[in-house]
Amino acid sequence: MEIGIIGSGNIGSALAGYLTALGHQVSIANSRGPESLGEIAAKTGAEATTSVQAASARDLVILAIPQKAMIKLPIDVLAASNAIVLDAGNYYPSRDGKITEIENGLTDSEWTAKVIGHPVIKAFNNIVAPSLAEKAVPTGSSNRIALSVAGDDAEQKQVVIKLIDEIGFDAIDGGLLSESWRQQPGEPAYCQDLNKSKLKAALEEADISKRAENLAAADEMARPYL
Template sequence: MEIGIIGSGNIGSTLAGYLTKLGHEVLIANSRGPETLTEIVATTGAKAATAEQAASAKDLVILAIPQKAMVNLPIDILAASKAIVIDAGNYYPSRDGQIAEIANGATDSEWVAKVIGHPIIKAFNNIVAPSLASKGTSVGNANRIALSVAGDDTEQKQLVMKLIDEVGFDAIDGGLLSESWRQQPGEPAYCQDLDKEKLKSALQQADISKRAENLAAADEAARPYL
């Protein structure tokens, strides 16, 4: 596939390396320009690109950037895209600012979908970067970590789940995009390196009445690192 990744931080660069090794053509971009991606290109094999070029990838576009940066994306290109678009980010109010629609109950990816005018699949957000980089393993390994995938298009979710399996992790269906809060900061499924059955259980344990409270606690704990 032709895959664009916007965001060259730990998650974006790690995914670039995995996907290039799988034989995909990967275009990676950041907000600072292609000339700042020399080291990542050398270590991952991906091609440095502008955000516009990465957003134009024909098969898959991965957004691995803070929520506050979504409004700066090449929205016209993404809105017209036929590609699957994955949101791999998480909303932290102390970093991203207060977003009223999320505060009023929308998931962050529902908000992203509205901002860019394109459906979203939520994936790669419920794992810490070091685990993503080092804990991928073969199918059937007893210690294989699972990732959850949320979205409204079943076919797109299945493709993303297959890709996750190829990268080295199990994948489970996390439900509709409106349910993606279950795999976000402060919830039992967030960044716990769980296997499939434990991840399924953690997703179900999430209590929507505690959603705002849990996010606030996670935001406060993460504040020094954001």
């Protein structure tokens, strides 16, 4: 596949390395420009590009950036794209500022889809970066970590689920994008390195009446690192 990654932090860089190793044509961009990506390009084999070029990838565009940066994306390019757009980010109010529509009930990825004018698939957000970088194992391994994939397009979710399996993790269907709050910060499924059955149970355990409370607790815990 032709894949563009916007965001060169721990998640974006790890995915660039995995996907290039799998034989995909991968470009990676950040807000500082391709000249800042020489080391990452050399390490991962991905091509350093601009955000516009990464957003123009034919098959898959991965957004691995803070919520506050979504409004700075090349929205016209993304809105017109025929690619799957995957949101790997998480909303942290202390970093991103209060976003009223999310505070009033939208999931962070529903908000992202609205901002960029394109449907999104939510994945790679419920795993900590060191686990993503270090804990990929072959299909069938007993210690495989599972990731949740949420979205409204079943075919696109299956593409992402297959890709996650090839990278070295199990994946489960996490439901519609409106249900993706179940895999967001503070919820039982968030960053726990769970297997398939335990991840499914954690998603079901999530209580929407505690969503705001759980996010606030997670935000407070993460504040020193954001």
